[in-house]
């Protein structure tokens with residue numbers, strides 16, 4: 001129980017946080033982070049933590065990158081705010097839209113700015129409706145999404161997400177969202193089913209769902225190239241080629257949610273490149289500004305834009321927009337982030353250090369508590385299991401990952417994410433991480449794993465071979 005007049009005590013008293021048990025949060029409070037430098041953050045007591053999750057998968061340049069801070073301050077002096085609605089615009093938003101349209105894998109891309117990944121995905125639903133209404137296909141509105149995908153917290157974005165706790169008590173999902181099986185072979189394969197058979201089954205499922213719903217009713221398929229918050233799920237190699245063949249056949253667009261995967265996280269600039277996806281639209285956020293300012297971008301292809309413009313001719317107005325979309329300070333920060341990305345050869349750096357990162361992850365596979373590891377670029381998951389040989393998961397699922405995560409944080413001062421896919425700990429460190437820091441991060445994690453393995457052995461909860 002935090003002291004009533006401490007920051008944690010006041011936090012518990014006055015703030016209502018997300019993704020937590022409210023009563024527990026009120027009783028225990030939160031740990032209050034007050035500063036950071038590089039890949040480390042410190043709390044109000046001065047305890048230093050290695051941030052193995054880059055905050056919420058987002059601080060690409062770590063904490064305290066001066067050039068980004070200066071870009072924000074400079075823009076605040078120049079023009080702290082102006083909107084980009086009703087025939088007005090601002091230079092940083094124009095420059096950023098131009099830059100993004102040059103670097104995304106979408107020809108003649110148009111860029112719409114919002115503040116969060118959730119908002120951008122919500123707007124994607126609206127744009128899809130506007131587009132299809134405009135071109136005379138009002139029945140083509142449904143979006144296929146995947147169970148365990150995460151696309152945000154607004155009513156629309158939470159509906160696209162496939163995580164049950166985000167739906168039930170909120171009366172979601174909204175209409176016209178159809179969820180299908182996620183490409184998670186480790187959890188979803190039938191006994192004895194090969195990866196190839198699993199991929200074929202999922203492809204067939206998609207084809208069947210499209211036929212059952214009616215291809216003329218389905219506008220798009222949304223996916224994170226690699227599922228992040230749902231467990232760092234890397235689909236089998238043949239999955240996207242097969243999926244895209246079916247989508248193409250039925251004139252269904254691929255909506256790529258690059259909120260986590262974008263900006264080098266998976267080893268290439270875009271998750272779409274890493275996974276061989278040709279998207280019609282992309283949603284960007286998080287590393288777009290290294291999370292130093294809130295900003296997201298919804299990027300659409302020319303076909304969608306032309307349809308929307310045509311609709312606007314008919315309706316006379318595009319009835320959509322937000323006060324802060326294209327905020328000059330956020331856009332100035334994003335421009336600086338992209339400049340640093342290029343000037344510092346961040347992609348080469350990521351490709352170099354990710355070899356070392358992936359070696360560590362591969363070694364963890366040998367640990368008695370680890371059932372599966374998954375990694376690409378600087379994104380990884382370590383899934384824990386009670387019995388490796390007989391593939392027995394812990395019950396209740398998630399309880400042991402929580403113990404490891406808590407032990408890593410409390411005892412070894414390493415912050416990682418626990419994700420809702422069995423017992424999984426996820427890593428997505430700031431992209432500036434060095435090899436020595438990677439050693440430090442996995443050293444701390446291994447200490448936590450060993451400690452919890454000893455405890456579980458004493459409690460007779462795991463089988464060690």
Ligand SMILES: Cc1ncc(COP(=O)(O)O)c(C=O)c1O
Pocket residue numbers: 056115116117118119121150151152153224228229257258259260285286
């Ligand atoms: C893939 C993905 N899409 C969308 C979102 C929502 O972004 P935001 O939290 O900025 O609304 C997230 C957030 O974690 C995400 O991981």
